[in-house]
Amino acid sequence: MKLSDKEKAMQAGEFGPACQWAIDHQTQVGRMFDAEDMVEVSQAHMMADPESLGDAGVSFVEGIAQNGAKVAIPMITDPRGVDLTYYDPLGQTEEMANLERRFIAACTSMGIMMTDTCINYQTIMPPVRGDHVAYGDTGVVIYSNSVCGARSNFEGGPSALAAGLTGRTPRYGLHLDEHRRATKRFVVQTQPKDLMDWGVLGATIGRKSGSYWEVPVIEGIEKPPTSDEIKHMGAAMASYGSTPLFHVAGITPECSTLADVKGEGLEPEIVSKEDIADLYRPFGAKGEVVDVVVFAAPQLSLVEMGQVAALCKGRHRSETTDLIVCTPAQVYVDAKRMGFIDAIEGFGGKVLTGTCFYQQYAREIGEANGWKRLLSNSAKIVNILGGYGYQPALASMEDCVASAEKGWIV
Amino acid sequence: MPLELKCHVGIGPTVRGKALVADDNFSARYDLDRIKGVFSRPQHKLVGQSYRDVILVLNTAKGGVATAWMLHEMAARNIAPKAILFNSANTILAQGAALADMAMCDRFADGDVTQLIETGDDVQVDPAAGIVTVMNKALA
Known part of the structure; x- marks a missing residue:
């Protein structure tokens, strides 16, 4: 990967051990996905609940935070795993709460804002079209890419933290125009009526898409969904398909027409009533x-x-x-x-x-x-x-x- | 005679172990009981099977971002696969492998890795070289 002088200085440890770990982590990941260089990001958003972190993860973050490490850009957090005002009645233990407390202390010392939300695009500061960001939580990423026109890969907690510390991320995947073009074309025949329907539609398309590297473009949506409706569609699509981006023809910002996302040559696939029913049936x-x-x-x-x-x-x-x-x-x-x-x-x-x-x-x-x-x-x-x-x-x-x-x- | 499979350059150390293979996808949050070290999702093709110290071979990633932390947490308790091979990894799995120092490779030149490797095969994974070698086939 081609690194700037500043990034080389991070690699050499001139910005401290936390930044050195961060840039090393980022270049490992960047190499696997053929990133040629890094791209500066305006925000980072970290998913890190204590169940996922465990003691090992919390200790790791505490280690990063020691010696005064600070994030270089605005950095916010995904939902917590313990509501510290209501955990005993839920059957959560003091050990779980203590992991949460230790993690919050480490994050706060680094200047991370504990927003604890997966709907930051509705409540904090939505990114704008073309804005490179490093977001965790698949629902946040798919909404930000698809509805806002921002540019983010799925950044797991460690990578979001690395981006917060360095202020950049490897330029691969959704940061590049070629990975934002449609690769699958779906035609919806039945209009969703409520939030559950929007979620089931998203899940159906996610399951049909089947890979992080597929970008569905959707036709047949008759009127623009609300933010909550498209939120449920995106969250379910990302959950079922590991899908980070979709386009809705005539609705989402990068897809005024199919041609905008190179979708006109793709074979259309009908999303039928039966497809929707198949998804719903086990539930x-x-x-x-x-x-x-x-x-x-x-x-x-x-x-x-x-x-x-x-x-x-x-x-x-x-x-x-x-x-x-x-x-x-x-x-x-x-x-x-x-x-x-x-x-x-x-x-x-x-x-x-x-x-x-x-x-x-x-x-x-x-x-x-x-x-x-x-x-x-x-x-x-x-x-x-x-x-x-x-x-x-x-x-x-x-x-x-x-x-x-x-x-x-x- | 060893069978050498070329793949994209991956992440993590060179490791060797027995393969556990399924034409299915993977999320540490959705699919695993990480305390017991087994696949727990009833619909998963490996349900009930232990993933500890195996070379896990699956199709692709699914679901959320938690796996990036979870691979690290699993490795810290020594209840983790030695390596995970995919036809196509996603960013989260790669990031998790980097933090956990777990071997991970994807994009195999010779086709579907879930068909090229069988459960029980003795497999060596060299991520830096982008080579996976089937040292010995599983006994029929």
């Missing part, structure tokens, strides 16, 4: 008892909080079914002020702040609370939680709340 469980209803993945926007609150108002959950809602601190404050939190908690639900359910030691909290059958409107979360011992099911937001009220899936 249908009408009539079965439900242990926990979860609204998360991605964290809820203020608009979604208002929608859940309106459905909860004047009702109460079944004694045998819990309701968990995850939202970032930025949203929580407004949701509290507007009465949404009170409505959800009046229903018997619990709103967790700055966390996301599947990043919260999902296996351990499931076992501690006896949660097996889980219901959500998030196509992403039901894809993840099978491996954690849950029996996940999908329903609309309305049916999720109604199921929590009845104690079985309506």
Whole structure:
């Protein structure tokens, strides 16, 4: 890789051991993906929950932070794994909370802003078209690339941290024009009606795309989705397909026409009703008892909080079914002020702040609370939680709340 | 006679071990019980099988970014594969391999690596050279 004088100085240790580790890590990864040089980035966003980090990861970050290491650019964080105001009732241990505390202390000492959100594009500072960034959380990356027109690869926690320290990232993948062109063309026949439908559509296209290096272009969407709708579509697509970028013809910024993304020569593939039904089928469980209803993945926007609150108002959950809602601190404050939190908690639900359910030691909290059958409107979360011992099911937001009220899936 | 397979230059040290192969994809968060060291996702083709100290051979990555930290955490507890070979890695897996100092290679010149290598084969992985060698085939 061709490095600038400043990058060579980082490599030589002139910017300290943290920066030296960071540039070494970046050049290893860059070489694997044939990066020719580095590109400066304006922001970094790090996913790092304590379940993923473990003691080894937290100790590693503490080691990076010692000796006064500081990030070189604005750097923010993905949801935490422990809501430090509510972990014992959830069945999380003091050991888990201590890992979280140690990690937060290390990050704060480096100047990292603990935003703890996977919807920073709705709450903090969305990137703009052409903006090179180093984001973690696949949902953040796919939204930023596709809807904002920014440029980021999936940057796992270590690489996002490296980018924060050096202010750059290897120039490969989605930073390059040639990897942003469409490689698969899908035609949608059925218009999604709600957030769950958008997620299921995204999951279907992600599964058909099947690789990080495929870029789907989608035709047939009749009207622009809302930010929450396209958020669910992107998050599910990234979850099922490891897909970091999609285009929607006539809607997303790099694709006014198919020709803009070199999509006109691609063979169109129909996304049929049967395809959608195939995706949904394993998650249908009408009539079965439900242990926990979860609204998360991605964290809820203020608009979604208002929608859940309106459905909860004047009702109460079944004694045998819990309701968990995850939202970032930025949203929580407004949701509290507007009465949404009170409505959800009046229903018997619990709103967790700055966390996301599947990043919260999902296996351990499931076992501690006896949660097996889980219901959500998030196509992403039901894809993840099978491996954690849950029996996940999908329903609309309305049916999720109604199921929590009845104690079985309506 | 050893069979030499060329691939793209990868990440990590040269290692040797027994292959565990499936035409399936991979995410440490979605697919593994990392405490027990086994595949736990019911739909995964390797469900129930131990990944400890094997040369894992799979199609591609899926899902989220957590795997980048998780490979490091798994390696620190010595309950990790020795290497992972993919037809096509994604960025997260490569980043995780770099942090964990785990061998990882992808893009094989001779075709689908999940067909070229069989479970039980004795395999050596040399990421710096971009060469994977099947030293001995598994006994039938």
